[in-house]
Amino acid sequence: MSHEQLKGHLDLLLLSVLAGQPQHGYAVINALRDRSQGRFDLPEGTIYPALHRLEARGLVQSRWAEGAGRRRRIYQLTGAGAAALAERRQQWTTFAAGVEAVVRWAV
């Protein structure tokens, strides 16, 4: 899938990945790739600025954590992030249903 198609959906994807459990950036990227079955293989350097942007908006929070001999920044959804995720998921579902309803008639 082209990067252009992902524009505007990256925040929803990241919030969705973080909804399950707190994760560090590398795990978030792997989860995106695995859950999309390799369709969302983004330039990895774009994920961290997006996570920082979500944090600046108060939708995620982060902290350093020690593990496996390495210090990692762990990201976690905030209450506002969970609410934003619910709202965006609803918007996406409505949008996707609308698109599907239209394209299903295409020859």
Add this chain to the structure above:
Amino acid sequence: MTGPRTIDGYLDQLLVELYGRARDVRRILAEVEDHLRDATDEAIAAGMDPSQAEAAAIERFGSPRVVARRFGATLPVPGPAVLGELVRSLAGLAAIGLLAIGLSGVVAMGMRATLGASFVAGDLPGVTYTRERCADFFEYHPEAGSCAAAATAHHADEVESYRLAAGVLGTLLGVAWLWDRRRRRTRGKPDRIGALPEGFAATCGLALFGAAGALLALQSIGLMLGTGASHGAGQWLSGAVVSLAMAVACGGLVLRTIRTRAALPG
């Protein structure tokens, strides 16, 4: 792949490109290093050669400049830094503008050599000069056969010399701009801190050169259609040619910026 091939080299370059509070920059570098080492370890575990694994991790992450710009959009930037970037950006644009004026002087010289001085700086029909003014022109061009010819040659000299002087000024400003950029890089400061939109200078250049080119072209065409080709249309046409060429170059840069941004998600 061009650019750094080792994690340390990548982090060094990213540090140069990043701008922000020390604690923000430290955090970004630490996170990026963690990521690159995780990715390298994973590739090595999968059987890849260590140096290839490192290079592959870096390539997947993206160029330090692009990554820094994306981080830059998330970092708070202090007011003086915004002003500094604006001044540097406009100074670079001014240098290019002055160089373009100088280049139009060179084009005017070429037009004078091929099409004659009257094409570049001939007076409009009906213009006359006093005896004293004619004497002034003949001082500069004693070889001229008439006062009108001496005046035209003198005007053409002015068109060329003033524009070339602007070109020299532009060269000096450009050298100063390049020196400042090199000094900033030596001190580990980025060229851009993301305070201005990407492609800001190129967009300004496109608007200014495009407007100037269109107006100068209209002026020269109007003169040629209205009074003929021997009444100074060349001074406007030379400017129009260079301005429009610069507008095309700036347009290419704007297009490249748009395509680069479109290729990035989020």
